[in-house]
Amino acid sequence: MDFTEKTISGERIYSGKVINVDVEEVGLPNGKTSKRELVRHPGAVAVIAVTKENNIVMVRQYRKALEKEILEIPAGKMEAGEEPHVTAGRELEEETGYKPLALKKIASFYTAPGFCDELVHLYEADIDKPGRPFTDEDEFVQVEEISLQEAEEAVQQNLIHDAKTMYAVQYLRLRINEQ
Known part of the structure; x- marks a missing residue:
């Protein structure tokens, strides 16, 4: 059919x-x-960045649609004509101050295919020392670095409550279990 x-x-x-x-x-x-x-939607990227101390780089921000603040991996909207890997590097640096040394594409997925065409490209970034974030004038985020165990607990407590970040936490757990 x-x-x-x-x-x-x-x-x-x-x-x-x-x-x-x-x-x-x-x-x-x-x-x-x-x-x-x-x-x-023009598409978006999300970045899994882990420090040398094995902490996940997250941003805490208020999400009006949810009427609450949540912890998320850095992410952002693609600009017209921009390649996903370029957006990934730009968003990671803007939101967290970390400049990626290398980016590896993990997956792409639709966020809500029943009514939205947003495609998120998920990357893993090798990072070094943080710089200074430079967010948009209407964007307010707090950078946090948390362990994988803390991230898993935050998922259970609904502090991490979005699919891209939950996917990232599961990805990291699977990667560690395979080692």
């Missing part, structure tokens, strides 16, 4: 700094039609 939904018509109902929102009428595989509300 072909599950493809063919777009019949569409309208952009919102154009923003980070996302656009489209409403599309689609033809369904059974011949009927339906509406789809779609969030369009």
